Amino acid sequence: MKVKFNLNGRNREFDVSENEYLLETLRNNHITSVKNGCNESTCGVCTVLMDGKPVLSCTLLSLRADGHKITTVDGLQKEVEEISHFFGEEGADQCGFCNTGMALTIYALKNEIENPTDDEIKDYIVGNLCRCTGYHAQFKAIKSYLEVKK
Amino acid sequence: MEINQYHKAKSIEEAYQILNENPKNSILGGGAWLKQSSPSVNTLVDLVGLGFDQIIETKDTIEIGALVTLHELESNPAIKALGGGFVSESLSEILGIGFRNIATIGGTIAGRYAFSDIITSLLTLNVKLVFFPKREISLENFLNSKGKVTDILTHIIIQKSPGKGFFKKVSVTALEFAILNIAVFQQGNKYQISLGSRPGAPLLSHEASAFLDKQVKITEDIIEQTAQIVLDTMKFGNNKAASEDYRKTLAKTYVKRGIKEVASK
Numbered sequence: 001m002k003v004k005f006n007l008n009g010r011n012r013e014f015d016v017s018e019n020e021y022l023l024e025t026l027r028n029n030h031i032t033s034v035k036n037g038c039n040e041s042t043c044g045v046c047t048v049l050m051d052g053k054p055v056l057s058c059t060l061l062s063l064r065a066d067g068h069k070i071t072t073v074d075g076l077q078k079e080v081e082e083i084s085h086f087f088g089e090e091g092a093d094q095c096g097f098c099n100t101g102m103a104l105t106i107y108a109l110k111n112e113i114e115n116p117t118d119d120e121i122k123d124y125i126v127g128n129l130c131r132c133t134g135y136h137a138q139f140k141a142i143k144s145y146l147e148v149k150k
Numbered sequence: 151m152e153i154n155q156y157h158k159a160k161s162i163e164e165a166y167q168i169l170n171e172n173p174k175n176s177i178l179g180g181g182a183w184l185k186q187s188s189p190s191v192n193t194l195v196d197l198v199g200l201g202f203d204q205i206i207e208t209k210d211t212i213e214i215g216a217l218v219t220l221h222e223l224e225s226n227p228a229i230k231a232l233g234g235g236f237v238s239e240s241l242s243e244i245l246g247i248g249f250r251n252i253a254t255i256g257g258t259i260a261g262r263y264a265f266s267d268i269i270t271s272l273l274t275l276n277v278k279l280v281f282f283p284k285r286e287i288s289l290e291n292f293l294n295s296k297g298k299v300t301d302i303l304t305h306i307i308i309q310k311s312p313g314k315g316f317f318k319k320v321s322v323t324a325l326e327f328a329i330l331n332i333a334v335f336q337q338g339n340k341y342q343i344s345l346g347s348r349p350g351a352p353l354l355s356h357e358a359s360a361f362l363d364k365q366v367k368i369t370e371d372i373i374e375q376t377a378q379i380v381l382d383t384m385k386f387g388n389n390k391a392a393s394e395d396y397r398k399t400l401a402k403t404y405v406k407r408g409i410k411e412v413a414s415k
Contacts, residue, residue, distance in 0.1 A: 001156065018153040018194070040185060042325055047248045053221070056248040061181045063156050064198070105247065126324050127246010 005065045007031070008075030016062040022048065023057040025065075026072065033073045033100050037129075044128035047101035048072050054108045056127075073100045079107055086141040094132030102128045106142055110149055121146075152190035158198060162282050165195045166302055177302055179257015180219065182249060202256070202304055205229075212308045216256025220268065221247055223255055232275070232308070233315025233335055240271035240317040240333065245325055260303045262293055262351055265327040269293070270346035271317050273354055274335035276309035293351055313337030316408035320400050322391075329392040330400045334408030339363055341409070343380060345401055349389045357383040358405075368413045377405045 003025070004013045014025050023046045026034045037045035039058045046057040049071040073080045083103045087093050102125065109116060109124045116124070121142055130138065156178075159165035169175050174192035202215035207228040214223065223229055224241035232238070244250055244267055258266055259279065269289070277289040281301035289306075316334040321327060328347040335342045341362040346352030358379045365372050386397040 018156040019151075041182065041245060041249050044246055044248055050251070053251045054248045055251045056246075059182055059185070059249060059252050061156075061178075061184070063158075063196070064181060066158075101248075108247075123242060124247055127248050129325075 001063065003062050003066045005067060006069045008071060014062070018061075018063065020062045021058055022055075022060045022062050022065050022070070025062040026057060026070075031072055031074065035097055035100060037097070042127075042129070043098075044105065045098050045101040047104050047128065049104055049108060052108060052111060054105045071104070073103055076104070076107060080104075083107065083141075083145055086145040087138065089144070090137040090141040092133060092137035092141045094130075098128060098130045102130070102138070106145065109142075110146060115150070116146065118143075151184045151187040153184075153194045154191065155193040156196065157193050158196045159200065162197070162200055162302065162304065165197055165200075166282055168193055168195050169302065170300055173298065177260070179216070179260060180252045180254035182253035182257065183261060183263075197302070210310055212310060214255055214306045214308070216260075216303050216305060217254050218256075219251050220244055220253045220255060220258070221250035223268075224250065228310075233311070233313055236315030236317040236333065236335070237268070237271045237275070240267040240319070240331070243267055243319045243324070255306055256303050259289070259292070259306065260299055264349055264351040265331075265347045266352065267317070267319050267328060267331050267346070270331045270344050270352040271315065271333040272306075272308070273344040273346075273352050274315065274333045274342035275311060278307045278309075279303055280305040280307060290354060293353075311335075311337050313340075314412040316411045318404045318408065320404070327391065330397050330404075332401065332404040332408055334405065334412050336409075336412040341412075343376075343405060343408070345380070345384060345405075348384065348386045348397060348401075349391070350385060350387065353384060355380045355384055362409070368409065373406050373409050376409060377402045380405050 003016050016025050035045040037043040041059045047054050048057045050068050080103045083106055105128050172192050176191045178194050178196045203217040204215045205226050206213040212228045220241050224238050230238045279287050279292050282304050285301050314336050319328045319331045331346045333344045341359050343355045343358050344352050358376050361379055362376050381398055386394045388394050
């Protein structure tokens with residue numbers, strides 16, 4: 001079946017099967033910044049934005065992306081570089097596998113909640129797992145990023 | 151789950167017709183649990199674009215379209231205001247935000263998921279389900295019904311209430327299913343207590359409500375007796391997440407805590 005959506009600012013059309021998830025569609029079409037982690041709705045590394053909201057691409061049927069705007073880190077390079085800068089400053093990076101999904105979630109958080117509390121930040125990123133760090137450095141990096149974006 | 155065909159319905163009438171053409175046809179909610187479902191589907195019928203993605207607040211009700219996502223529901227001001235926020239809280243503990251932006255309230259309820267946090271909290275409220283072509287049923291009666299749903303859930307209607315609510319999900323980690331979830335709601339002299347993930351589907355304890363409702367004063371002793379009634383009248387079981395005894399211990403602790411919280415607010 002055909003599915004059409006706007007991917008990082010460009011209107012695209014893909015051939016997909018009824019059983020295909022957006023993660024497969026993107027990675028099969030060379031969008032490898034979207035990572036395949038648990039592939040069962042838990043780890044968050046496959047996060048993309050659909051109409052600005054974070055969604056797990058391993059859990060969204062590709063056909064459900066039809067007509068929507070899908071954004072990966074490739075479409076938000078300036079913003080993601082900015083977030084990465086704060087991660088670097090706080091030493092929040094290790095292997096980097098979770099970074100793309102986490103950066104998109106943080107970007108969505110900034111747009112959705114004005115002046116989030118510490119608990120709101122933690123609740124928002126609870127679905128983005130990192131197996132290297134203890135989240136403390138990442139939390140500090142997110143706070144710093146949100147502070148300068150006020 | 152293997153999906154043989156996908157069909158985006160042009161109308162609810164068409165969706166209903168296709169759903170009932172073959173017992174292996176099914177309605178697509180958010181699709182969030184498709185991977186975990188084993189039976190194959192002949193035709194998966196999508197209701198997207200038919201207007202079931204709105205939340206409409208009236209003076210007395212909150213009318214929620216079946217395709218409203220769990221995060222949209224959780225963030226809605228009218229839902230946040232219900233019972234002091236306990237419904238919103240029960241939604242916020244369902245996996246991560248990337249999941250809640252996909253899973254829908256209609257799919258959750260129609261699936262009658264035993265581990266559902268939101269069903270447990272909604273059960274304590276006056277909630278009516280609207281099915282196409284013409285059927286209205288309370289959430290409790292729907293959960294007690296058996297068999298494949300051959301009508302289409304289109305709306306969930308919550309009667310607004312000025313009461314106070316409590317919700318607790320007990321799980322090993324934040325992203326795991328509840329070992330037990332507990333909701334208590336109080337409006338005036340009326341109490342409702344529901345428990346889910348026992349591991350069976352959420353249930354109301356009518357016996358505990360009847361006992362509490364006739365009390366003039368809620369004392370420590372009354373709370374203790376109420377918790378015991380819940381344990382005596384509700385069935386708990388074992389699964390790999392927790393034992394029956396552990397669930398009973400949790401139920402006793404959090405039913406008491408819930409009653410104290412809503413009674414003291």
